[in-house]
Amino acid sequence: MRYRAVAMGLAAAVALVLVGGVGGVAQATVNGLTSGAIFALGAVGLSLVYGSLRLINFAHGDFLTFGAYAAFLANVTLGLPLVTAALVALAATGLVSVGMELGMWRPMRARGAGALQLILMAIGLAFVVRYSIAFVAGPQPRRLEVDVTSSYGFLGGLRIGQTELWVTLIAFAVLAGVVVLLRSSRLGKQMRALSDDLDLAETTGVDTGRVILVIWAFAGVLAGLAGVLYASALGSFDPNVGFIILLSLFAAVILGGMGSAYGALLGGLTIGLVQEWSTLLIDGRWKLVIGFAVLVVVLTLRPEGFFGSRRRV
Amino acid sequence: MTTLAVSLSAFGRPEFWIGVGILVAIYAILTLGLQLNIGYTGIYNFGQVGFMAIGAYAMAILVVEAGWSFWLALPGATLVAVAFAVLLGLPTLRLRTHYFAIATIAFAEIVRYVAQNADGLTGGSQGMLGFEITWQTIAASLQDQLGLAPQLSLVPLLIVAWVTLAVLFAVLLALGRSPWGRMLRAVREDEDAVRALGKNAYAYKLQSFAVAGAVGAVSGYLLALYLSFLSPEAFLASVTFISFAMLIVGGLGSFPGVVLGAVIVQVVLEGTRYLQLPLTDFQVASLRYILIGLILILVMALRPQGILGRREEMVLGG
Numbered sequence: 224m225r226y227r228a229v230a231m232g233l234a235a236a237v238a239l240v241l242v243g244g245v246g247g248v249a250q251a252t253v254n255g256l257t258s259g260a261i262f263a264l265g266a267v268g269l270s271l272v273y274g275s276l277r278l279i280n281f282a283h284g285d286f287l288t289f290g291a292y293a294a295f296l297a298n299v300t301l302g303l304p305l306v307t308a309a310l311v312a313l314a315a316t317g318l319v320s321v322g323m324e325l326g327m328w329r330p331m332r333a334r335g336a337g338a339l340q341l342i343l344m345a346i347g348l349a350f351v352v353r354y355s356i357a358f359v360a361g362p363q364p365r366r367l368e369v370d371v372t373s374s375y376g377f378l379g380g381l382r383i384g385q386t387e388l389w390v391t392l393i394a395f396a397v398l399a400g401v402v403v404l405l406r407s408s409r410l411g412k413q414m415r416a417l418s419d420d421l422d423l424a425e426t427t428g429v430d431t432g433r434v435i436l437v438i439w440a441f442a443g444v445l446a447g448l449a450g451v452l453y454a455s456a457l458g459s460f461d462p463n464v465g466f467i468i469l470l471s472l473f474a475a476v477i478l479g480g481m482g483s484a485y486g487a488l489l490g491g492l493t494i495g496l497v498q499e500w501s502t503l504l505i506d507g508r509w510k511l512v513i514g515f516a517v518l519v520v521v522l523t524l525r526p527e528g529f530f531g532s533r534r535r536v
Numbered sequence: 537m538t539t540l541a542v543s544l545s546a547f548g549r550p551e552f553w554i555g556v557g558i559l560v561a562i563y564a565i566l567t568l569g570l571q572l573n574i575g576y577t578g579i580y581n582f583g584q585v586g587f588m589a590i591g592a593y594a595m596a597i598l599v600v601e602a603g604w605s606f607w608l609a610l611p612g613a614t615l616v617a618v619a620f621a622v623l624l625g626l627p628t629l630r631l632r633t634h635y636f637a638i639a640t641i642a643f644a645e646i647v648r649y650v651a652q653n654a655d656g657l658t659g660g661s662q663g664m665l666g667f668e669i670t671w672q673t674i675a676a677s678l679q680d681q682l683g684l685a686p687q688l689s690l691v692p693l694l695i696v697a698w699v700t701l702a703v704l705f706a707v708l709l710a711l712g713r714s715p716w717g718r719m720l721r722a723v724r725e726d727e728d729a730v731r732a733l734g735k736n737a738y739a740y741k742l743q744s745f746a747v748a749g750a751v752g753a754v755s756g757y758l759l760a761l762y763l764s765f766l767s768p769e770a771f772l773a774s775v776t777f778i779s780f781a782m783l784i785v786g787g788l789g790s791f792p793g794v795v796l797g798a799v800i801v802q803v804v805l806e807g808t809r810y811l812q813l814p815l816t817d818f819q820v821a822s823l824r825y826i827l828i829g830l831i832l833i834l835v836m837a838l839r840p841q842g843i844l845g846r847r848e849e850m851v852l853g854g
Binding site for chain 1: 643645
């Protein structure tokens, strides 16, 4: 099974190089790392929330949108520098995320709400967030004050936009920080423990209420960051941006194993890379469909993903 | 200073209510499928609009591009939707219901992307026309026979849509009360117990999903006849969620609830069109979706059983 997977991977790599040339593959890899790192940031929170609360947070994508528009408000409307605006957006998204836990999710859990109830509330929340943004900001594409024209050439022929380079560097730096936090800090270990088995974590003396709050804050801030970075890299965005990304995030979370934080990181990078590589073989507008195709293939062949456990699927 | 007022003259026009009536029937049919899956079987079908799109496009493609007769294209399109339901259900219905939820919403989005991008087959964003010539002839003769005024040209479709809804309603109600329907409920309540009795729970889930796909396809070609122009924009994921709002307002596990929920939600949504507020069309459209979101949140928080459902049906399910 494993050899077959390796063989298939090698065959795909050879096919890509034959079609796209080494330069083409390298350029697609650069692009894929940019979008993949953003997907990874968005997917971690989605996976941790699912793992600890068994909640598929359909509103997660719209939290990315919220982050992007909060940054737009601070950066363009109020004229703050982009970095300050981004920090404001991160804080705002984190606060909304925590606020929803206190105002909606926690009371609903206390009343013994069923899984379907929570999922439908998440969908309702997604609509309220997305269309409130649309109501206020309008349908026209918006743009943060970023340089979308300058680019750097490197390694003879490869190019990356100046903004994309920054986005990629920041995303990877934060991802590294996230890994360190999850691995080494007490809180990080507690988050992973809750995501793995909430009841078990509770019996071993973890203050689950507090850690769940931290998970929401963590998920919110990372979603806000992913939203700002995606908006910057993309150049322009509209109120639907988060819902479109959400489907790639779902693919990333399932690929990594639902509930696994590391899995979501790897899954996000993989989906980003696979989507960009696919553009060498087929038209770029099918990129998103490739993400879904990966999702369906994973569900068919290995539903527990990279890091999930069989007992859960 | 602007005042909130509703222009009642608009509500007085019969064409307006005919349009609302057709949409109510189409949405109610779509939601019947959701009720069978979610209310009866406990499988989270979040991609019902995908079957609506497949039904509409398959019918149009069979008529316009393959040259089939309209009457053959209808069952043909239904079979195509059923085939897709089986193909999607086979790998995903064995998994926990959460995976199924994500797989189905992804499926519906793939369908829309294909409709958008496979220009040669679906016309892409340009859309498709000319699939309803047979229907127009029938509608015109029906209009003649009933002696309807020209502005009532949609009355024949209204009649056909509600007759279709009534037939499907009766069929599903009977199926729900049959031994098959009781097995679906048993699968929802306790899948392991069903297996312990030697029944194949997976097969029942697959059958339920396939029936929902067929029902979704029917709503799809009715929508196509109503719009007489097919474009991917008609099949956004939000259609499924509007359908969800109707499902839970009416009540989970109740087929009459589906019709009641469809009437209430559609009337509320159409009502916003006639609010006289200083808002752009886009803002009014956004407001409609905010309303759907609030309906979903508030009904789930305050009365999860909806109007006609039973509370136990909602709290169950893990």
